[in-house]
Amino acid sequence: MAQFLTRRLILSLFILLGVSFIVFIIMHMAPGDPVRVVAGLDAPAEVVEAIRREWGFDQPIHVQYIRWLRRAVLLDFGRPAITGETVAFSILSRLPNTINLNLAAYAVALAIGVPLGILSALKQYSFLDHAGTVVALIGISMPSFWLGLLLIIVFSLNLGWFPSFGAGTLAHYVLPTMSLATAQVALLMRMSRSSMLEVMKKDYIRTARAKGLGERVVVYKHMFKNAAIPIVTVIGMRLAYVVGGSVIIESVFSWPGVGRLAIKWVGWRSTRCTAEITS
Numbered sequence: 001m002a003q004f005l006t007r008r009l010i011l012s013l014f015i016l017l018g019v020s021f022i023v024f025i026i027m028h029m030a031p032g033d034p035v036r037v038v039a040g041l042d043a044p045a046e047v048v049e050a051i052r053r054e055w056g057f058d059q060p061i062h063v064q065y066i067r068w069l070r071r072a073v074l075l076d077f078g079r080p081a082i083t084g085e086t087v088a089f090s091i092l093s094r095l096p097n098t099i100n101l102n103l104a105a106y107a108v109a110l111a112i113g114v115p116l117g118i119l120s121a122l123k124q125y126s127f128l129d130h131a132g133t134v135v136a137l138i139g140i141s142m143p144s145f146w147l148g149l150l151l152i153i154v155f156s157l158n159l160g161w162f163p164s165f166g167a168g169t170l171a172h173y174v175l176p177t178m179s180l181a182t183a184q185v186a187l188l189m190r191m192s193r194s195s196m197l198e199v200m201k202k203d204y205i206r207t208a209r210a211k212g213l214g215e216r217v218v219v220y221k222h223m224f225k226n227a228a229i230p231i232v233t234v235i236g237m238r239l240a241y242v243v244g245g246s247v248i249i250e251s252v253f254s255w256p257g258v259g260r261l262a263i264k265w266v267g268w269r270s271t272r273c274t275a276e277i278t279s
């Protein structure tokens with residue numbers, strides 16, 4: 001086991017290096033000159049070249065990457081002009097808000113999706129099962145940003161129950177958490193239902209019932225215990241999608257997290273680069 005974990009960790013390290021290099025190349029090939037963007041469109045050429053030499057942008061691409069990688073290991077990602085803060089400080093100061101939002105969304109998804117999936121499997125082909133199927137289909141198909149805007153219109157603008165932007169109180173978590181959790185509730189519900197239906201056909205379930213065990217013991221001790229294996233796998237895989245989806249939700253609700261910060265940086269650079277190209 002130790003050798004296997006060691007090999008996987010070494011392989012993961014090479015994968016991270018490869019991905020970081022590819023992303024570095026893509027950013028280097030992106031339109032616009034970052035030095036000109038920071039220095040300003042009206043900066044003299046000698047000032048631009050001085051900044052380029054100071055930042056090492058006059059070096060070959062592989063030298064720039066090694067220099068960036070060495071600083072990245074020390075969590076030194078520079079100081080963007082848009083905020084005046086270091087990148088590490090900007091991310092770490094907003095990371096707790098992003099983590100709390102994602103944990104809240106996934107907790108809601110687990111608390112609602114898994115029990116509904118189990119109940120839907122136990123009541124197969126009933127009205128509850130069909131209604132759950134329709135709700136799950138709508139939840140998976142509905143874009144999270146569109147749902148977020150709809151929730152703002154209904155529960156914030158019209159009813160005034162919850163705030164539409166910002167963070168700080170539990171009320172601020174309600175709308176963005178619902179927007180993030182809806183698709184995950186639908187997915188976990190369908191996954192739990194299918195796993196439970198598969199387990200219900202096993203011989204050991206019939207044996208447990210034949211032994212006279214209560215239905216609650218059969219369901220939770222025998223069915224769900226074995227059906228939870230693929231559910232846990234899906235939970236781990238979907239966690240990355242929740243984190244990625246929070247980027248859009250943070251922008252919709254002006255949530256002070258890492259996702260909104262990334263959108264802010266991208267928008268700032270896009271605006272400056274567009275002005276540089278059209279000038």
